Structure formats: structure tokens, C-alpha cells
Amino acid sequence: MAETEQAVEAALGKLDLDAKTRLLAGQDMWSLPELPEIGLKSLVMSDGPIGVRGVRWTADDPSVALPSPTALAATWDPELARRAGLLLAQEARRKGVHVLLAPTVNLHRSPLGGRHFEAYSEDPYLTGRIGTGYVTGVQEGGVGTTVKHYVANDAETDRFTVNNLVGERALRELYLAPFEAIVENAHPWGIMTAYNTVNGTTMTEHHHLVNEVLRGEWGFDGYNVSDWMAARDTVGALRGGLDVAMPGPQTVYGEALAQAVRDGRVAESEVDEAVRRVLRLAARVGVLADAEPAVTALPGPVDGEALARELAGRSFVLLRNERAALPLRPGTVALIGAAARDARVLGGGSATVFPARIVSPLDGLTAALPEGTVTYAVGADPTTELAVADRGFALRAICRDADGNVLGTGSAPNGQIQWMGTDLPDGVTHDTLHTVELTGTLTPRESGPHSFGIKGTGAFTLTVAGTTYFDGPQLPADGSDPFEAFFGAPVQRARVDLTAGEPVEVSLTYVFALPDEIPFKVVAFALAHQEPQRGEDELIAEAVEAARAADTAVVVVATTDRVESEGFDRKDLTLPGRQDDLVRAVAAANPNTVVVVNSGSPVELPWREEVAAVLLTWFPGQEGGAALADVLTGAREPGGRLPTTWGSLADAPVTRVAPADGELPYTEDLFIGYRAWEKEGRTPSYPFGHGLGYTDWAYESVEVAGTTVTVRLRNTGGRAGREVVQVYLAPTGPGTDRPARWLAGFGAVEAGPGEDAEVTVEIPRRAFEVWDEAAHRWFFVKGSYEIQVGRSLADRRITATTNV
Template sequence: MEQHIVERALARLDLDAKTRLLAGQDLWSLPALPEIGLRSLVMSDGPIGVRGTAYTAADPALALPSPTALAAAWDPGLARRAGLLLAQEARRKGVHLLLAPTVNLHRSPLAGRHFEAYSEDPYLTGEIGAAYVMGVQDGGVGATVKHFVANDAETDRFTVDNRLSERALRELYLAPFEHIVATARPWAVMSAYNQVNGTTMTEHHRLQVEVLRGEWGFDGVVVSDWLAARDTVRAITGGLDIAMPGPLTVFGPALAAAVRAGHVAEATVDEAVRRVLRLAARAGLLDGAEPAVAADALPADIDGRRLAKEIACRSFVLLRNEGGALPLTPAPGDGVALIGGAAREARIQGGGSATVFPGRVVSPLDALGAALPRLVYSAGADPHDGLTLAGQGFELRGVLRDAHGAVLADQALGDGRIRWMASSLPGGVGFQALDSVEITGVYTPEESGTHHFGTKGIGAFRLVVDGTVLFDGVHRPENGDPLEALTGRPVERGSISLEKGRPVTVSLLAAEPKMSYGPVEGVAFALAHRPPGGHGEALIEEAVAAARTADAAIVVVATTEAEESEGFDRAGLRLPGRQDELVHRVAAVNPRTIVVVNSGAPVEMPWRDEVAAILLSWFPGQEGGDALADVLLGVQEPGGRLPTTWPAALADAPVSTVTPEGGILRYDEELFIGYPAWDRHPVAPAYPFGHGLGYTTWEYEDMDATAERVRVRLRNAGSRPGRETVQIYAAPVGAAEDRPARRLVGFATVTADPGEGVEAEIALAPRAFQVWDAEENRWSKAAGPYLVHASRSAAHDLLAASVLIDPESGA
């Protein structure tokens, strides 16, 4: 029935209407075609929330923990519930297609968008990603699996040519996409910016047409990453269906002209339009077609705050717990010191297009202050060692003017950032009428000394503080990234001596405020600031004094948006500012020092052997503070296991190169990223893939295994109820040099009360005993003997069983 309705609608469209349907009509939507009963399809960024079509806190969205956190729970069921919740959020905001999940791999810890992907392992990534997609689509909203493919770093992301072998492509980077297509049937796949082996992904006929659609049977749409489509003919013949954003894009009128000129067959356009109409039908936007999920079949509403907190608790990874330092069980008279700037200003998410604006955020200080009557807080060290958006102490407005200097609109700002699209300027101001924008107001310093000011954005700026011109010039992007105005780092422009408590005027005038790249038009720039650093020592001394007299010291350390964000890769893995020094000095005076690491990706922890406990909280979402309090106090168990290996130092990481040479980034490591690389590495990591402790102990008693499934019997041998993640690895006996020594092939979580025994039955991955045969261009069974391990991490095997894979059998 759906196909008949799609064909009938297609037959009623002329060439111009068809090609218009393949191009965005604006930043986030496709055009409606009332003549065939088609309504506009709306898209939105994810993956931790549904931002909607406005990039503003005026339209709040629920903020879940980061994808690395979701993967750390090792629970597809939990990921599916997260997807259901996000579908609920999407329906609330009128969104039909969620641009998530990101299933690229953690090839290197330097990748700036590491927090937005799940894991270094393709199997774990595929399982979590498939469950997330199923949850979103169970809620009647489409999911978009991205970024297809090998989009594993940010440096020169628009132009980089990633060179890798067919075997690495198949066994690692394509594997999560293939699994998700086969098991979850996503409605969309997003084509990446980068090239793969010399061909831009939006034009990659072999991967998008021959592999994705031909081999795998994908029947959804392929949508470009924003601004990724560059050539009309190569994109449509290369398998791209939708070029976003619009209306100025390589499809639409440009595609109609290419058909009329004989460069593109109209039948090729028709195939793309069929897929778009099918997507619209699934979303309930095409008259006569039943939506994929009927309104009366939608799942019951989910308590978003409760699920956000549950995911955070389940994701926290207890890396170290000497002497049972956790959970905290303070006596009525015990005092606890909470230390760290990130304890007060919670870092809940990474930067870039994944950003959402929650209606509330619970910080560690909020939650622990409510839970612990004798809590003393000290900032200790600011995680920001560079410029940040003007915030505390600033009262700012955005003033829009025309070419004659007349004020068109005047809007209060929550911080020093302006980010307006051309179609939604304050006061209904027309984009063409706009000539300049000024961020202006008053700053009241909290400290005396030298204050540093800067700008973020592209164009001509004049920065004046207290009557002193600190900058009057032009900034242009160095790396050619057209989205630098949105994702780039602030640039320091000058400094000035200010007195504590004396208000001063501040003005940042953007004389060329209009940002335009293809169809993307708007205004995006920011005022940045850094206070004096002279009081850093005093703050650390104050924190050390508080820790010295406390029964326990909790130090929250964090990365910032300057380290982990879309648009650039990380320069290193060290914590910013003086946070490492802070931990060293606190640990020296308090043997019960507990460090909470608030980051989306690995960081170096040179103090890790000096502290009693380390708890990794990732970017924990809006309810992270409450989740942290529950886990620290033992109300909930930290349920997470590492989805990626954490090196002790960047120099130890097997892959630490994300910068192209001559425009080319070579994946010379082949299959050896993550724990397979560490298996043959001369240096051990700080914490291996799969590692994580709980508040109880487990005994693995017995296992049996076949090529299809494994049964593991285990017992909670501790004094508290607990959850365990059973990990199954297959290790070929006498593996060839070019083959990993082991691979994750299955996992399951179990729960048990003290003394209770449980059994985990785990189906093994279909590809557990296959490799890609590059000569035959097909999957091939890797016959021979294997050891199948039941493990607590990739480096901690507990039980083993032998399995023989017969080349003549179906295994």
C-alpha cells in the first residue's frame, strides 16, 4: 500500500518539484508539496537531546549523558529506552528525523568529537547504535546513522582524504553501519564530509550505492552532512538523496538543469524522490500512507529526568577504589570537602552541533550540598585556562543596527554569545537590513588585576573595554572550515587592568556580522574573557586546607569546550589549568581523596596511584549532579565499564595522529586500533577496554561455549546487590600477524543479590569467526581453534572454553 501511494505521488510531480524535494528549503526542513498531500519534514540535531530548529536556550531540550556514557553502560536495552525518550522529545518539538546516532569509532583519543561516538570497538558500537535507532523509530521518529564513513577526526574535516584498506574499512569502520542497517533498519544515513580513498563521501558510488544499498539492502535516504554536498552530478549519481541545508544547494534548480542538459538521467532523480517520499510516509507526512507507528500505538510517555539520571548512574565507571573508599558512609559529625570549579559549574555535554539547552542542570555542588550536611566547597582550580564566553559579572545586550546606525532591535543576552539564523533575528529584523551588531554592556570584576578579553567568530571586530580599544581588525579562518564561527576557539585580543567591584563598560562591535556559506546565513560571534590568574595559588591553598581537615575530599576535574568540541581535534590529553597540581596537593594531605573525572574522552591522570578512588562521570547530562551524589553515597552502584581504552599518556596511545599530511590521513595501523593494538603494545594502558569496578565482588564459576552462544555462571560473592557486565572475547589460536589476538563477540549484564548465582546466556556475533577476504571481495570464515573467554575487561580473563570452527560447517 505504501509503495502504491509513493508511486502515485511521484507520478504527479514534474521535474522541478522532484528536484526541489531533494534539497532543504532552509536549515532544517524539506519543502511541503501540497499538490500531492506532502507536508514538510523537519530534522534536528541530537544525539543527547533534540534541539529543534532554534539554537537557543529559549527552546529548552532534555539533555541526556554523552554517547560515550551511554555506551559505558553496555546495555542495549537502556540505549533503546534512551531512543524512545528522544522520540518523545522530537514529537514534542515537531521533529520527524533525528540526526543521530554517531557511530564512528574511537580511532584516536585526540579526536575532538570523541565524546559524540560510542566506542573503539565496532561490535559494541553497533549493538548500542542499533538499540538507540530502534528506540527512536519505535517512537515514530526517524533516526539518521552518521557519519558514513571513516569520519573519525575533525582536522581538515571538509577536505581530508582518509586512506585505508578494504579490510580495515569492512571489519572496523563499516561494521557498525552494516549491523545497524541489518538489525534496526534506520530511515536515514548521513554522508560525511571527508573523502575515503580519493572520493568525497557524498559522491561515493561504491560505498553508498553498491555497498550500502546493493549489498546491505538499505531502503532509507542518504542525507548529506550540512554543507557537505559540492557537485550536482557526482552527488546524485553517487547515491546522495538529500542535500542540506537549503535553499541554495547542489540539488533543487541545479539538479533540474543538469537533467535538462542531459548530464543526469531523470530516472536517477526519481529513485531518490521515491526514497524521500517513503521517508515522509513513514513519518506520517504523506496523505493516504499509514505512518510507521500509528498515533494510537505510540509508547507511553517516559519520565525524562528520571531516565537521564538512571543512564548517568549506569554509565559512571569506577576506575579505582582502594580500601573501599567508596561508597562514602559519613558519620553524622564527618565533614566532606568538595573541590573543583567543575563541581560548581557542571560540564554536562561536549561542544558543537550536539549542544542542547536544558531547562535545568543539577551540578555536583547542588546535589552533594543537599545530601551532605557538613559539606565544605572550595574552587581549588578553574578548569578554564583560556578564554571563555563572557558570563559571570557581565550584563550584556545585543544591539542590531542598519547602515545608517539606526537601532533595529535590542535584546538582552544571557552570556557573551550571539548565534542567530537569518530567518530568526531578534525583533523580526530582516537579514538584508542588518549592517552591524554590537555586544554591549557592563562588566563588574570579581577580582582586581589583569583581565584578558577576546573574540570568537569571523569578520571585522572592534573591542573596547573601559574606553580602551583592545582590538580593531579582521579575523578570517585559517583552516578553511566554514563553520569556524560556530565551532572555533576564542582568540585573545588584549588585556587591561581592572579593579574588583568597579563596573566598566564593554563593547564588541561586529562591523561585518553576516555569516554566509552557501545557504547558511546568520550572525554568529562572541565576546570572550579570562580573569586574572594571580589568585590561582591562593585558591589551591584554600582547597588544600579544606581537604586537610575533612574526613574525605572529593575533587571534580574536567575538560572544557576548548578541549572537547566539534570543529577541532585535541592537542593533548592533559587536564587544562592547574587541575593536576590540585589533585596532587589534595591527595598529599588527605588519604581519602576521591577524584571525579568529568570528561567525554580519555585524559591523562598522573596522580592516579596517589588517590583512593577515581570515578569517571563522562559528560553526565542535566541530571548528572544527582546521579553523582547517589553513586558516591552508595544509593546506586556505578554500573559503567570502559567503552574505550584509557592510556596513561598520549605518547603511549597506538594511534596519536589525526593531522593529514598533504591532505591525506593514512590509517596505516590497519585493524589495530583500541584494545587489539594494546594487546601487541609494549606499554600497558592506564585502564583497559571493558574495565570498571562495582560495590560488590563476583565469582565466575563455570562456562560452556559453542560457535553460536556462550553460557556463563557467576555468583555475587559480596555483601551488596550488584550488576555485572559479562564480556566474551574470541581469540584465534595461533592468530596471523595481521589479525587481532582477540575480539569482543558478545556481552550481557546481570544483576544479583548477595550470595545469589545467575547465568548469562550470550549469543555470539554472526561475524565472530569471519574476516574480510580482500582478494575474493567477500566475508570468509576464519576456521580453526579458538579460545572463548569470559572476562571482566579486555585484559582480565576469568574463564575460557575451546571452540573449533569447521570450514565445512555453518558456523
């Protein structure tokens, strides 16, 4: 540590003001500049959290895609999170990435949060434990983490401008708590401050929360980077504790910061503090000369596909299993649902990566079950709009100058072009680029009217089979997110009758222009497509007949990237399209109906009592179909437990995510998630911590010694299994200002049929503390507490009392 600091100080002493301020500003979308005079290489960052995209946001640079963060939290296994981190560090090193922009540890304040799938849980303790495992694993692999989004970035509506009004106690006990736990237990090398404002101060300028709390009270010694385009004011950001303003080259730092020093608006010593932290990060990841990296002996290789499959299966939550419908009994299976064939394995937005392969439920079940026992029917398609052109397309990108001369060509594994910064085809520069033509063929897999469209803003020309269907501008929506070109909805521009198996030529030409609202160089647009849409009643009728003819019907229902994605919040919790009608119709035809729910966050399940089994798979990552086959056939037990309460929107206690007059008051104070459900006396569909396995457990005894809880239990079922033992702390007199109970610890056991097992859980001191707003400090609340142990918040099997 001392040697690292000496190297940092030596490097800092060699830099002039301009070099220092240049280092604090991104040189492009993903990196900081190299400074050869001090032996500093360019430091590269990349989005996560379920994969490492690298500096190229394209399908021709594939990445391992793990299940969604909600799935990782559903494992209730910090060690598995650590192993996921090790894999992601391996991926980062493979792609030349030094810092992963993850994990997201904001809380599930409301089920309507659009980025709910990208965060872990509604509970701060569970979030902190899983986040600690993740950060530990990534950094053990020699790669930095950037814990985000600090703080209270719990919804997407007006995310750039919203002023979240959060009480001091709720801020400390809920929203800051995961960050504090991760800083204390995993020592992350980075924190990302959010777009939003908290109690009147934008987070990139929040001196109190960054300098006084994060760095002062918690002792955080890493760097603080802005969310992309979040930094607004040069002096305010530096004095608020922001070290790096991203992306570049146009930021509030760089030349603007150097001028602020020369004008006397900030001191150079304040710049030096930020530069120290960046150089410390560079030393830790091994890009600063004369400084030994934090990790010199890298961990052994991780099998990405195997871990993705294991993690998925361990995350699946069996919500219901009547008449032991699962594991599947021998016989025929009717697999139904659009998402069973065209799997949705990850959420939308900046969390998107492009895996080299995706195993769909149809792929997985067909491979696992005897030949000829699986049939397939679409049933109902939740996708009501066009998606990025993919299956059946063979495309390439041709770049031309203003005279029509070809500058270069690029690969296009699908219809999405997203070239960030200098990530351009060979021979192409932003100065010479005039148009990009995405051209090639589509070989339809179905006959009928195919729809084509455009995603992005600018001037476009769309031609299909020799006919030009659109030639003109496509403008952004009023008040749209500046990332509309990335996350916005495609616009339909053509409808063409095609024949299955007969290729047709397709061309989409984009006139390159840099949007004023995005201060970095990017080429971003997409060709969109939708296959022929058959009548919904006809599709459901086909599915019903398939179900009636099978021994078991497995229906896969799903959300879409217009339901769960970055950039917007959800309007409701219903499944899109006619999927609810599909489930009811199939269940009426076959009493042995299993429903697989493919969503990253809660959806309403109005038919849940009408089906034999409900299995939640979250966004299961690239190996999701293989993991699903493992669980359905019984090769693996579903290991997940709910990290968040599932219920109807009408009953959900906290639903407001949209600000009024720029402000969003957190009027619920401490009561979010299960705390709020219990306070309001409302019964959810499935409680926090719920999840069934393929065996049964008897909780036989609990012993408490101080804050150490020892639980003995026995596997009373007929097969081996794993049980997540949950410990809740309930004050005997909670009062109106404390929840009825809260998660204080958890642990897991494994045992064979009839075997006993024991788990020891340590309750942290913080579980007994509250934040005293008057004294601005933590206060240990003495008294009598009930230790409640069980399988979920609502299934508490055994209790003991302790006095502290």
C-alpha cells in the first residue's frame, strides 16, 4: 500500500495542470487518456453488470451473458456472486477492460422501476451481501468495479433532472446501506454518482454524501466517476467530490477545469486530490508504471457457459408446485409461447451484451427429453412492435463519403449499428463519413406480410426487394431521453409480402449526423423487423390443441424490452399481449400446466391458482434454456428465493415513480418492499424470501448465543436438496416508526434424504441500530427481540428470544 502511494505521488509530481485536468475527463466514450510522461496507459471502462461488453457495442464482439442481477440476488448466495465476479473479471481482461461499470445496488423501491431487473433486491441487507460477493470476485480478478448509482437512483422517469426528497433516516437505513456494506466489506475501487438530485443537490456535486459520508465516515479511497453525461458544472462537480466526468471529449473537466484553476475558482490542490484517486485506480489495475497491481497472481480460468448455466438454475424460483407437477413426469410435453422459441435472456438498455450463443427453452427441452416428445406452438406473442433485425438476415455495413465513395465496410451480425468514439470500420473517420448503408438479404422463415422499420433519429432511406418505402427524416419524440437512438422504440416504415425460404435484398441508409444533445461521437441506428402476425385467437386455439394432446403443457410467458429497459419506468405489471388469456386457455385444456415466467422483475399472475406449477426464471442469461431443462426434468433443484415481494399493482404499497414539478418525495420513508406490505396489512401473491424446492425440510431447533444463531433442520423429503435458512429480527415492541421485522441474516444448507444439517448465522450489529436524525448518528436500540427463522418472511418455522 505504501509503495503504491509512493508511485502515485511520484507520478502526480510530474504532471502539469493541463495533463491533470485532461486525465479527469474521458478521452472518448469508454476510456481515460494515456500519459506517457508518467508511464500511464489508457484506462478502459465498460458496462456490465451481467457481462462485459467492452468498448464495442456490437454483436460481432460477443460476451458471456449471465442471468440478470435479480436472478443473482435470488440465489441468496454471496459466494456464487463472487464466482460470477471472477468470470466477469476474466471477460474484462480478455476484452482489454480495466474497470467494470457495475454492480447496480439501488433498491427495488417500487415494482414500476424500469431498471428493476438491473438491481438486486428490495432489501438493503441482501443487496449488500450479494453486492459484496460480486465486487470481491471482480477485484480478485484484477479488475476494478464501480458500484452504482450513488444514490437513490431508483426509477427512470426524468432521471436526469428529478429531485428525490429522501428523509435522512430512510437514506441511511435503506438507500445508503448497500453502498456502505460494500465499501466496508469489499473495498470497491470505484463508485458512480447518479444523474438524479437528492434533497436539492445533484449527485455529481453532492459534497455531503460523497466527501463527508462516502469518503469521510466510510473511508472510501477509490475514484468517483459520473454517470454518462451526468456532470453539469465544473466547480460544483470538483468540490462535490467528482473525480472523473464521462464520457469525453466534451466534459465539464479537461480544458474547462484547467481554466477554472487559472481563474482562481478552484485550487489546484483540489484537482490533485482527484488525480491521486485516478492514479491509485490505475495502479491497482496495472496501468501505472512503477506501481505493482493490486492482484499479481490471477485466479484460474472459469468456464463461462458452465457457470452461466449453474447460476441460472440456482436462481430459478419455484413459486407453486401443486400435485408435484415438477419435476416433469415421463410423457409428452407441449411447449408453448413465443419466448420459448425466441428467448429473452437479458434486460434492455446499457446492460445489454451480445452472447455468442443463446439456448432457448425449446433448444434446452428438445435436447434433454426423448426425441419426438416435445411439440411447439407460439400461442401468443408478447412483442407488439418491431425488433432489431436478426434471424434470417445476412447484413454488412458500407460507409461512404459525401461523393458516394466507399470509405470502408464493417460487419453487422444483426441490424443494430452502435459505433462509439473511434470504434469505426478501417478507413473510416467521423470527418469523412457521410452515410452508412446497412445492406444484405433476408431469408424469411415464414410466408406473409413482413414489417420493416427504423430505430434511431436522423435521415434514412429504407428499401426492400428493390422498392424504396421510406426516404426522409425520423425525428426524436418531444422531451425524449438523449439516448433515444439506443433505447427508443422502432418506427414501422414498410410492410412487404414475402415467401418463406426465398431471399430478398434489404437496405437501410443512414445520413451521419452528431446529435446536439449527445456530446460524444457515435453512429447509432438499427434496421427493425417483424415476422407475419397471425390472428391471436387462431394462435391460442392451436396452443390449446397442442396442450390437450400432451401429458404436460409448459407455457413460457415473458415481458419485452418495451416493458423492462433503461430509460423509462413501467406503466403496469401486466404481461404484454394476450399471454394471460393463453395461460388460462391452456390450463383449462390440460390440468398439468406449468407456467415459466421469463421476466426480470415482478409481473401480475392472475391465473396462478389455476395452473399446476409456476416457475420464475428471471432473465436467465445465455444458457437459460439449458438450465430450464435441468430444473424441469429434475436434474437440478430450483434453488432461488424471491429477493423482492411479488404482488398486484393495486395492492403494492409504493407505486409513485413520476415526479411532480421536478420533485419525487419518498413519503413512504422506511417502508418499502416487505416492510410496507406488512405495515399496510396487505397480502402479496408471493412474499419476500419465498421459493419451493423438490424436497421438504423440518426446522427442529434454534439456539441463540449473543448475536450468533444456530439452526438445526432435517431433510424430510425423498431427494437431496438445498435450503436457504432466513433469519428475521422482530422487536417485541416495534412501534410505528420501525418495521414489524427485517432480514438480519441468512445461510444455506445441503442434505440428502433424512439427513440432518446445521447452519450458523451471525446477526450484524447494524441490524439492531437505527439512525438518529436529531443526533445524526447510529443508535443501538437495546431491548428484547424475537429471532424468527424460516423459509420466507411469511413462512417462519421456529423462534427464539434474545435481549441486547
